Amino acid sequence: MNNTMTRAATVVRGDGLFKEYYLGRTELPVLKGVTVSIRAGELVAITGASGSGKSTLLHVLSGLDVPQRGQVFVDDAPIFEPEGQRMIPRPEAVEKALNQAAHPPRASDKKGSGDPAFEARRNELRNTRFGFVFQFYHLLPEFDVLENVMMPRLVGATTSAWMGIRAAASERARALLERVGLKERMRHRPNELSGGERQRVSIARALMNQPTLLFADEPTGNLDGKTGRSIFDLLKELNGDGQTIVMVTHDRDLAAEAGRIIHLVDGRVESDR
């Protein structure tokens, strides 16, 4: 298995990632120079104690959040603008002062989403290449199950193209719901479903655009043991079909079943095996 993984192409690579949060004037470093690569077909579990930076690492790798320093590469192309780049140039003196700081902040960290070209790339990646499963499911309560699953396809299309793609999207969503065992619940609203069912819907949604990489942030964290197990089994089944999955979890039993475990301690990779 290890040999296979070595040969497989790198899907996403995080290089020297630093991330700090600011609580008022207090800086709270979360990632302190993390470098990881995810290869095609892997089921990677990111583990660590609370506050060790595992969710932050997943968010940064998937382009949901921005690191102050370091870069994430997808297909060897960066997804964040270079550090210090700003759309509106700062006065020279200010720029100089900031560059001398210990961690010169990336422009997009503080002001909006940064360079539009990079943002467009991240949007496209999140829409077509990445799928997301969250601890709290994050389904849209105003839409029914089928519409929630179709959402990535609809969001990725222009309004005028909606009618044209709707039928195909609906067909794919129905197939996915059948696969996750929710064929009978597709016209229900999320608040009419149990936790496990909601998580299945969110997995179906994540698979809608046939992503290269599935990011799962504590997918079983909000479920009882039995339901959590069934969700993990589903993810494993998907991985068995070739789906690359990066999963954050602090359930050691589940993590042990993953092909690879990246263990973080205090914002640094302690082990990667």
Next chain:
Amino acid sequence: MASRLLQRKRIAFFSVGAVTLCVAMMIIVKSVMGGFVDSIRERAHGLLGDFVVDGALSGFPYYEEFIVELKSLKDERTGEPLVAEATPLIHSYGLIQFPASKETRAVAIRGIKLDEYRKVNEFGTDLFYDNRYGDTSLADKRGRPVYGLNENGKVVLPGKLDEHFAQKYLPSLTDEKRDETQRRFARSEREMFFPGPGVFDMSSATDLKPGYEGKEYPGVIIGRDVILRRLASGEYARNNAYAIGEPCFITLLPLTRSGDVLNEPPPKPLFRYVDDVRTGIHNIDSKTVYIDFAIAQELLQMGAQQRVDDTMSSPRCSQIQIKLTDGFGETREDLARLKPIIMDAFARVARRVPADEIEYRQLDNVDISTWEEMQRSFISAIQKEEGLVLIMFGVISVVAIFLILCIFYMIVQEKTRDVGILKSVGGSAEGITAIFLVYGAAIGLVGSIFGTILGTNFVTHINDVQSFLAQIDPGLRVWSPETYSFDQIPSTWKWFDVWRICLGAIMASVIGAAVPAIKAGRTWPVESLRYE
């Protein structure tokens, strides 16, 4: 997607409600204020004709020559005569005194040629007796109209007064009003009292003949507010007022050609009250009486006078009002174009006439103005009021924008997680922003539609609303016809204004939604998803 994502937000209904009320309020205020300003402008125009040639109180000479010159003016392009009518006026001040009651009032006196004056402006439209009975004249000397009996024993007025009432006045009324008027004015045989002009001659009750009785005097038309009290309903109390034909003294103040007061006692001739008029502007109606031009000219010594070299000076007038032919002077620009033509005509006459030194000075004092320039201070006061209202509109609009902005901030706050979800599945900043902007525009549109329905209906029925409120408590009557020139609150609205207000409301809604929408679009997905 915008409607699905946000349709269940109850707070959005408050936004629609806020926009509805703002739009309705702006339509109501703009319609009433705009209607008020339009009415005032119409009245001002109706009072003065198109152009006014105005001299000092002592008047200016050679007006007849000037009027002839004016009437000969032709349009360069069409060859049509420019001036439809031009009439001279005399302005003076004096006292009016009713011997019966010893009531004396200071008044402005205007000498007018009634027939011409009616053609130049809208003076004739609210002459009370003339409209009903016709035959109002200033120059003709007449007695008091007295009722009599005709050969059939029916009570009749003298002359053609009854004929005018039946053949011209009654047909001009609406069916409902005509029935009511006919009932009120129905005369039974030998009835000795009914509401109408004139009195019965009680001294010869056995042989009643219609006619004019008493000494004959020239007529005077009196501003309605000088002699009649206006009721809160807007009508005038005629029951205890002076009867038509009542004699009154008018004391005039003649000036010399140089503008000095004459040393001799002022003339105090008798006139007969023949009619009362309402121009709609209280300041004029409560202070002005109208007598015949020729009589005024004679009494004020403004006729031709002998100079020291035995030649005769020209008769004088104080003002000339000019009415242009239909199709000319309908816009401010056209009036500005025609003004130099009128001024040139005046200058030509002034060069041509054999004026003496005093007359030259009088001609030099003449101003030629458009009706709007003449009433500039009056209209500009109202325009300032309009400006004030516009500022109020601005403040209201800003309040509305902030209200929508606050509501949208709350909606965006509430939808933060959904924004994060949409972004996590690839939603772009522009797409997220567009959702909230479309939603803002939709709120503006729906609010504008409801606001238009509410506002236009309220404006249309504003007088009914007021009557209803006044029935509950007379103190709730906000529009007092005694204070304002018009009996009713202006109740017309213009589509142009409504469109502008609706467009403004939609734009305000979009602007109000824009800041939170852009903020929502620019948020990093994780910011929205992190906190549960």
